[in-house]
Amino acid sequence: MTTRFTRTFGVAHPIVQAGMSWASSNPALPAAVSNAGGLGVLAAGPMFVEDFRKALRTLKAATDKPFAVNVPLYRPQADEILDIVIEEEAPILIASQGGPKKYLGRFQTAGIKCIHVVASETHALKALEAGIDAIVAVGGEAGGHPPPEQVSTLVLVRAIAKAAPEAILIAGGGVADGAGIVAMLALGADAVQLGTRYLATKEATVHEAYKQKVLAAGIADTALVGAGMSPIRMVCNDFSARFLEAEAAGSDIEARRAIFAASSLKLAALDGDVANGKIEAGQSAGLIDDLPGAEDLTLRLIAEYRSTLARLAGLDIALESRLERSLQGVL
Template sequence: MQEVTMGENAEMGLPSRLPALLGIRHPIVQAGMSWASSSPALALAVARAGGLGTIAAGPMRPEDLVAAIRAVRAGTDAPFAVNVPLYNKRAAAFLDIAAAERVPVLIGSQGGPRGHVERFHALGAKWLHVVAAPEHAVKAEAAGVDALVVVGAEAGGHPPPNEVSTLVLVRAVVRAVTIPVIAAGGIADGAGICAAFALGAEGAQLGTRFLMTKEASVHEAYKQAVLAAGVGDTTLVGRGALPIRQIRNAFSAEVEAAERAGMAREDWLALIASRSLKDAALSGDVAQGKVEAGQSCGLVQDILPAAEVMARLVAETVAARRRLVA
């Protein structure tokens, strides 16, 4: 990997290699969120505002991913990313599209990066990899990834099964690797970003905060359910399998009741699989669907344009840093 010099973000005043590495103004990453950013609007808005906007390929049809990539590129010269869950049955097609379209940044998740990184480096792209344990971080660094997104238990969607918090996990990974670390999970404002840098991270990834934007392409009922939730109103559904952090609702209560009753594992897994994120995100079924959101939902009180969120995050980070220095 090419040596990248540590610089200081001119506006935020925090040391980070990410702006030079990725070509972005601010070391802020919008998480790839299925359905919410499986379209061009959110990624484009964040990229225009100086962050790393991310298209979530996971639920997309290949032709829709092509159209979204081209729409973002037509709307800005700024870098952007595509998140590809490597376990996805369409992952190979997504990677081929990203290569053909010369996507500047790939964010790989839920699978190993070895065998993919060299291909994208040859095209001049950067590869960020999502990890949830120090040992996975070390392997990803050895595979040649450019930076790591380290996701703690507070995160919405699929947090680490071991439920280690962002505070502990990020610090452990920073101590284990030399490449830049992007902290994720429980971060919704500038104070959280500043805290991530105090741990040794060089950037922050935010999901739930960007979910609560005008451009996020989920049902309004989904946004309202997240907006109404407090910091204690999420739960992990599917502990012991592939846990999902979501807003508590009738479905999560049904799963918890089944666990207390000692439901057979096969039936329990079938129950978990019987509902989906799509039910909530597209159809607006916030009672029975998987309303994925992080614990930081309790820190978000409004739904704003993504550009306004970016401007606020930068200002809040500057204020938090000045408070600490004072």
């Protein structure tokens, strides 16, 4: 399938493996996805600066296909990380959590394509106005940082596609299979970003206990935690219960901040403390029940979206012949 995304970024398929702190902070996951024809993304979020440079070099050596680097702009030493992305000539930057003006000029000068992650229509339009090459729009179902207002992916993606039809739009949040990919393309997206689905792969570097929690979760087993701060969607556990109880009891923001800060993604992802850590994952956890290799998963997604398209084409033919028959009945 050729879209404006595949043409602009030189990627074979409109599939992006989302940048995920810890889970894709290693070269193996993005290399597997890029080699299979999707866009693999190395997540710089929690990495030490020199580890990041090494991982980036390993990734460059592991694939001759396009890949991207995800940099959350609020992380400490974000500027040093951005410098390394330029020095090492990574082909694509995907930045999140901040505005594009911070980096866009020097990346354009360096000839590196830039994609910006947004969770609202307003921020999408601002990023496009600044001159970004494409945007990722993340809706309420997503793991990590969905929009605080929880506008669903279905509505957010459609709104942005209508407001900015000329923009290259990558949809994220709630997609776990080929049917979801086709749904997003139908809304007007040019590609789809999948996070939680790629979290549940062999190459994702989160603790085995974390992966098992994602596999065990049903579609209603995640919650948005941290309202009034920078809320995350996560699989419910003791930590989320503590936070949500404090919230329901009307405890003040400082008390809630203390509970929130006492937990972390690292605690769950690296240490495997899935009772007290932040098990960031989206609602699509409830659609996932296996831990394939990332290359197999990418090939499966491609096969699934093709079979979904064939099913839709079949519906079209069935509809046409029904219409024909009913017209014949009339005439």
